[in-house]
Every structure is written in C-alpha cells, then in structure tokens.
Amino acid sequence: MSSSALSLVAVPRSAFVCSNCAHESPRWHGRCPGCGEWNTLVEERAARGRAGGGPSSARDGGRPLRPVALSEVEAPAVERLSTGIAELDRVLGGGLVPGSLVLLGGAPGIGKSTITASALGHLAAAGRRTLYVTAEESTPQVRLRAQRLGEDALRVPIVADTDLEAVVATIEAEAPEVCVVDSVQTLHTEGLSGSPGTVGQVREVAGRLARVAKHRDVATVLVGHVTKEGSLAGPRVLEHLVDCVLQFEGERERAYRTVRALKNRFGSTNEVGVFEMGGSGLVEVVDASARFVSEATRAPGSVVLCAMEGSRPLLVEVQALVAPSELVPPRRVASGVDRNRLSLVLAVLARHGGAGLGSSDVFVSAAGGVRVEEPGADLAIAVALASAARGTPLRAGGGGAVAPTSAGGGAASADDRPLAAFGEIGLTGELRYVAHPERRIAEAAKFGLEPVLSPEGPARTLRQALGVALGAGGGRSARAAAYTHGGRGPGAARAEPASRPP
Ligand code: TYD
Numbered sequence: 001m002s003s004s005a006l007s008l009v010a011v012p013r014s015a016f017v018c019s020n021c022a023h024e025s026p027r028w029h030g031r032c033p034g035c036g037e038w039n040t041l042v043e044e045r046a047a048r049g050r051a052g053g054g055p056s057s058a059r060d061g062g063r064p065l066r067p068v069a070l071s072e073v074e075a076p077a078v079e080r081l082s083t084g085i086a087e088l089d090r091v092l093g094g095g096l097v098p099g100s101l102v103l104l105g106g107a108p109g110i111g112k113s114t115i116t117a118s119a120l121g122h123l124a125a126a127g128r129r130t131l132y133v134t135a136e137e138s139t140p141q142v143r144l145r146a147q148r149l150g151e152d153a154l155r156v157p158i159v160a161d162t163d164l165e166a167v168v169a170t171i172e173a174e175a176p177e178v179c180v181v182d183s184v185q186t187l188h189t190e191g192l193s194g195s196p197g198t199v200g201q202v203r204e205v206a207g208r209l210a211r212v213a214k215h216r217d218v219a220t221v222l223v224g225h226v227t228k229e230g231s232l233a234g235p236r237v238l239e240h241l242v243d244c245v246l247q248f249e250g251e252r253e254r255a256y257r258t259v260r261a262l263k264n265r266f267g268s269t270n271e272v273g274v275f276e277m278g279g280s281g282l283v284e285v286v287d288a289s290a291r292f293v294s295e296a297t298r299a300p301g302s303v304v305l306c307a308m309e310g311s312r313p314l315l316v317e318v319q320a321l322v323a324p325s326e327l328v329p330p331r332r333v334a335s336g337v338d339r340n341r342l343s344l345v346l347a348v349l350a351r352h353g354g355a356g357l358g359s360s361d362v363f364v365s366a367a368g369g370v371r372v373e374e375p376g377a378d379l380a381i382a383v384a385l386a387s388a389a390r391g392t393p394l395r396a397g398g399g400g401a402v403a404p405t406s407a408g409g410g411a412a413s414a415d416d417r418p419l420a421a422f423g424e425i426g427l428t429g430e431l432r433y434v435a436h437p438e439r440r441i442a443e444a445a446k447f448g449l450e451p452v453l454s455p456e457g458p459a460r461t462l463r464q465a466l467g468v469a470l471g472a473g474g475g476r477s478a479r480a481a482a483y484t485h486g487g488r489g490p491g492a493a494r495a496e497p498a499s500r501p502p
C-alpha cells in the first residue's frame, strides 16, 4: 500500500506525546511544555474518530442517547477465571474477569514471566483456552522455564513474535479465553515510527490489544517492565487503558515478592499477595505473618509491626540500626518503609521523644523485602529507632509485667516474645488512630504477641509509649498502662513516665 497516496486523501494526524507526563502537542518540542522534561516528546498516531476533535452534537448529526436508570442496567454475573494461584486471584479481586485487560508490571527478573506462565498452565489444566505470546524470549527459553514449573505449564500454546499485527491476527484466529503478552514493550507496529518500547508504540500496542480483548472477550495480561524510577514504562499512558494494574515488587536478592493492585476496576486496590521464589517457580506464602514473626531477631532495634495489607493484617519485622556518623548530613536509609515517614518519625523523636539522632546514621528496614508504607508504621519505626539507639531490646509484656489474656505465649515466655506495635505519630508527638486496630491486635494475639503497643492503649504520646517500650522509668504499672490489652486493663491510667527516655 502506498502510504504517501493515502496521506493525500486522509491526512494522517500525528501527535507528539511526552513519555514522562503524557502531555500531547501537535508539534515536536525539545522540552515538554507539560512537565518541562527534555527530549521526552515522541510521535504517535493521533486519536481516531471525531475528525474535528470536538464533541459531536445534534447539530452536526449526532443522535441523542436515551439515559437509563442505573437500576435498570443489566449487570450479568461474570464468572471469574481462577488462575489457580490463590494469592494472585485475591489481588485480582477473585480471579481474572473475562475480556479484561490486566497490566502486570515489575522489574526485570522479579518473576513476571514465571507467574504468568504458571497461571496460564493452571488455566489450561482447568480446560480453558490459553495463549502465551512471547516477544522477549525464544520458545525454547520459555519451554525451559515451563519445565521447572511442572506439567501444567507445558500444556500452554505459545507463539513467539514481535509484530503487533501478527499477534492480533493470532489472537483473533485462536480466540483464547486468556492470553498473556510478554511484554508490551517488545511488541511493535509498522504503522508508527519509533522503536519498540517508546511511548507511542506501547500505547498503540496496548490500545490494539485492549480492543481485541473487549471484542473477543479475551482476558489479556500485558507484562510490562518498570523503569528505574519505578513507574511502568510509558508512565501513566497505559494505566487508563487497562482495567487492572498489578505491580510485582520485591528485591531480586530477597526471598519475598509481593503483588499488589495499583488500580482495579473489579476489586479492591488494597490486596497484596506474598510469594517466595523457589526452585520450581513462585510459591505462595499463605501465612506470611508466621514467617515474619518467627524470623524476628529480638535484638535491640527489632520490633514487629502490625501492618494492614488491604483487608489482611500482616505482621512484619521492622529493624533499625543507629550508628555514629562521620557524614554531614548523616545517612538516612529506608528500605521497605517510606522515607518521608522516616524523616517525620526522626523529627518527632528528636522534638517530642527526647531521642535526637542528628549525628547518627540511621537505617530502617522492613525485613524480608516487604514494603510497608502506611502511616501505621510510624510507632514501630520510632520504638525500633529508640531501642537501637539505646541498645535495649524490646519485649512484649514488658518483662512479664502484663500477663497475656488470650492463648499464646504464657508468662514464662513473655521475656522472649518480640514487641508488637502499630500507630501513626502526629507532628505534635501524639499517637493517632489508624484503621482496623482490632484486626491488627487479633493478628498479633494469634502469635502470642500481646499486649500490643498502639494508640488503642492508654499511651497518648510517643513519649509515653517510649517510656513503656523501653522501660525508661515509670515502673511496672505505667508500663502495663501504655500497652493495648484487647480491652483496657486495670492499669489504664494515663501515666506520663517519670523520667525521660534517652
Ligand atoms: P522471570 O519470570 O523470567 O522474571 P521476569 O519475567 O519478571 O523478568 O524469572 C525471574 C527469576 O526467577 C529468574 O532470574 C530465574 C528465577 N527462577 C527461579 O529461581 N526459580 C524458578 O523456578 C524459575 C522459573 C525462575
């Protein structure tokens, strides 16, 4: 086909789109007018339809539509497709929705191809029509991986090609119920200039696959690589196109990987699935709390955080290290916890907790490669830091002063159980309520980590909480008072510890 002849008839409109902020401009600029980044504009085909660009109206021939009451809209019960991986199903909101488009993002080597191949294997074994499109690896490479994953994964039909037109034609011909495209950045279309992986290409690839997914009712999983900055390549340009954005996280060197939904039209975005990479693929970590608690070191600077991952409580060990610094400014290293929250906690500790760490290097990490970024982690970070600074271990029950109420470790083991904590810290040093306190406390109780240091207890300020966690003065009754005890115990007076913590 002669494209130049075509261009005389219907002038092909192209637009220049910023790969950073998705700003659209009819002309190329060296610097994006939207976000000011340099060299980020790339050419792409302009949106089709509505040639004039304006909204259609009755005057220019549009037919008015008849609105219907939402209650009259038919909502067919969709049967979800189970991926056979319970943790993944839960994050998806109960399995894949037929005809939906899911973007699975993650750093190279995190396990995207592994999890999608094993999900397709389970679906194929359950009698679903599946298709694996690899544009990144050769078919023998994919076979080698599938061998490690087991029998099921070997059933999945596979094609290897990087040409979008060929892939779309294959999907239409094969009409699978579930299709994986690995990856969206390696497919390309001839219709656009630009190499594979550029924003224009990625957007076009995803757009075409989205249309096929909807028309042919193919649940499609697009695998996408994440850029260094942590955003999906072609940032933001894909998110509105797809129904669900899943982010695969964790560090390659660490055991645990998590999958969380950043966007989900068919479920909650709070759910997190925890996995572990093993010899034969990703293994679900069903009772993640048990793992993390049993691994807790109980050394100074270690505390168990009662976090919430969506609707599920999760106990995570938070560790802190405080060391004399030779640097100005000293180091603040956060891994798995929010850096900004760490800064805030450090500031409040210095101002209201009597623990200034201005001349020390500070390291805080959530053990196991888990990421906890909720404000509910503040108190755990604070007590871990104070404990590390002082070299005093934190113990549940404050040395047996408080007998646990429910089953779990008895008084004899009280000295050996790590301290569990949660709660947000306000700028004035007060402890603040966080969501689902009862579920967090119940999860800790399951492991005998009672009582829990939290805003639910009588301690109202960080200073009071530190007083009891570190046993700095206050004595046993005050120590008991600041803990949460399921219900409030007899010693629930608001006692301000007599002496200042370090
Ligand atoms: P992969 O799924 O290819 O990652 P991605 O598609 O996200 O780039 O695999 C990730 C890593 O996991 C790879 O380095 C090899 C390792 N791995 C295992 O340790 N065990 C296994 O059973 C498999 C299949 C992979």
Ligand code: MG
Pocket (backbone or CB within 6 Å): 112, 113, 114, 136, 182
């Ligand atoms: Mg891969």
